[in-house]
Amino acid sequence: MAQIDLDLAHSYRPGPQSDSDYALLPLKMSFRDGGAYALLGPSGCGKTTMLNVISGLVQPSQGSLRFDGKDVTTLTPQQRNIAQVFQFPVIYDTMTVAENLAFPLRNRGVSVDHIAKRVGQIAEMLEISHQLNQRAAGLSADAKQKISLGRGLVREDVSAVLFDEPLTVIDPHLKWQLRRKLKQIHHELKLTLIYVTHDQVEALTFAEEIVVMTRGRAVQTGSAAELFERPQHTFVGNFIGSPGMNFLPAHCLGNQIQIGSHAFDIPEQAQHASLHAIGDFLIGIRPEYVELTTAGHAGALPAHVVRVQDVGTHWIITATVDTAQVAGLITVKARLSAETTMPDAGDTAWLRIINPHTRFYDNEEMIA
Numbered sequence: 001m002a003q004i005d006l007d008l009a010h011s012y013r014p015g016p017q018s019d020s021d022y023a024l025l026p027l028k029m030s031f032r033d034g035g036a037y038a039l040l041g042p043s044g045c046g047k048t049t050m051l052n053v054i055s056g057l058v059q060p061s062q063g064s065l066r067f068d069g070k071d072v073t074t075l076t077p078q079q080r081n082i083a084q085v086f087q088f089p090v091i092y093d094t095m096t097v098a099e100n101l102a103f104p105l106r107n108r109g110v111s112v113d114h115i116a117k118r119v120g121q122i123a124e125m126l127e128i129s130h131q132l133n134q135r136a137a138g139l140s141a142d143a144k145q146k147i148s149l150g151r152g153l154v155r156e157d158v159s160a161v162l163f164d165e166p167l168t169v170i171d172p173h174l175k176w177q178l179r180r181k182l183k184q185i186h187h188e189l190k191l192t193l194i195y196v197t198h199d200q201v202e203a204l205t206f207a208e209e210i211v212v213m214t215r216g217r218a219v220q221t222g223s224a225a226e227l228f229e230r231p232q233h234t235f236v237g238n239f240i241g242s243p244g245m246n247f248l249p250a251h252c253l254g255n256q257i258q259i260g261s262h263a264f265d266i267p268e269q270a271q272h273a274s275l276h277a278i279g280d281f282l283i284g285i286r287p288e289y290v291e292l293t294t295a296g297h298a299g300a301l302p303a304h305v306v307r308v309q310d311v312g313t314h315w316i317i318t319a320t321v322d323t324a325q326v327a328g329l330i331t332v333k334a335r336l337s338a339e340t341t342m343p344d345a346g347d348t349a350w351l352r353i354i355n356p357h358t359r360f361y362d363n364e365e366m367i368a
């Protein structure tokens with residue numbers, strides 16, 4: 001296992017001129033030895049490029065990377081001692097499940113006894129012990145991908161195990177089980193795992209730390225709770241959560257926050273942010289933290305209710321807030337508990353949007 005430090009950028013085009021020429025913009029980041037990470041972001045944001053730069057399949061066009069302080073930039077995947085699991089099964093159909101799992105160990109000259117022990121352990125973890133003597137050829141796509149996962153996890157001496165959307169071919173129910181299983185396996189094997197996905201549920205279930213990426217940038221690395229409570233970038237606010245964070249344009253007038261024609265006291269968490277010096281900014285509040293309250297309540301403004309949806313364990317209210325000439329009508333969503341007395345579509349509801357959970361953004365970055 002190794003601590004992985006990146007200080008690099010990558011462009012597939014020679015002589016990149018603008019940000020859009022880069023698949024990975026210049027970044028500095030570290031993956032802790034033994035950590036479980038997810039690289040999360042929409043299609044094309046650079047996740048696979050980052051994974052391939054770590055494995056050595058792609059050489060960064062600028063900068064370097066280190067494993068435990070040693071520069072590995074020019075080393076091959078094999079020299080870097082990386083195991084990789086891809087979207088589709090990479091196994092030998094003519095071999096049995098046990099032989100497939102043993103293959104990476106046999107290649108490294110591990111003793112027969114140790115191979116048998118380790119293959120048994122991995123098969124048990126993945127619940128494929130009963131299939132060890134079957135030929136891989138006859139197995140379902142799900143079972144084959146489990147073998148691929150097993151082959152990725154079987155070696156104890158790897159620097160890291162990299163997964164590129166490994167559950168794509170897996171049936172939805174099994175997918176859910178395997179995500180939990182991988183988390184448990186990480187706990188037991190203490191391998192450094194880096195897992196690429198565009199699915200936030202997958203990332204949040206599996207990883208201790210999630211690297212959120214957009215347009216070639218890693219905009220935040222943090223636990224599920226950190227990404228939820230303190231999105232450092234508006235993209236994280238939007239992308240994480242369902243529905244995503246609400247954003248409203250605001251500015252400072254005297255020592256108050258002005259949204260449309262409504263003025264609010266600056267809350268405790270933004271006292272230090274010199275909002276008056278910034279001028280225009282965005283406030284962000286998660287639908288979970290928008291409170292339904294009464295007229296004139298501190299931190300609340302009137303909203304026109306457009307839709308009220310019962311989504312089982314809670315309700316989602318969609319309403320519009322008038323920000324006047326700043327941005328016209330802005331949609332705000334509130335996620336309310338099933339016990340709340342709901343307004344109807346067409347009503348005016350007072351929504352408390354300034355409270356201790358409100359965040360402040362300048363140029364997409366969180367400032368308070």
Ligand SMILES: Nc1ncnc2c1ncn2[C@@H]1O[C@H](COP(=O)(O)OP(=O)(O)OP(=O)(O)O)[C@@H](O)[C@H]1O
Binds near residue numbers: 012044048049198
């Ligand atoms: N071999 C390549 N040559 C040129 N451009 C590439 C190559 N591979 C990726 N790109 C470009 O680099 C950018 C990042 O792609 P990458 O595959 O890393 O993103 P991703 O987040 O993994 O997307 P997906 O989830 O769709 O796989 C995209 O604009 C993509 O078109």
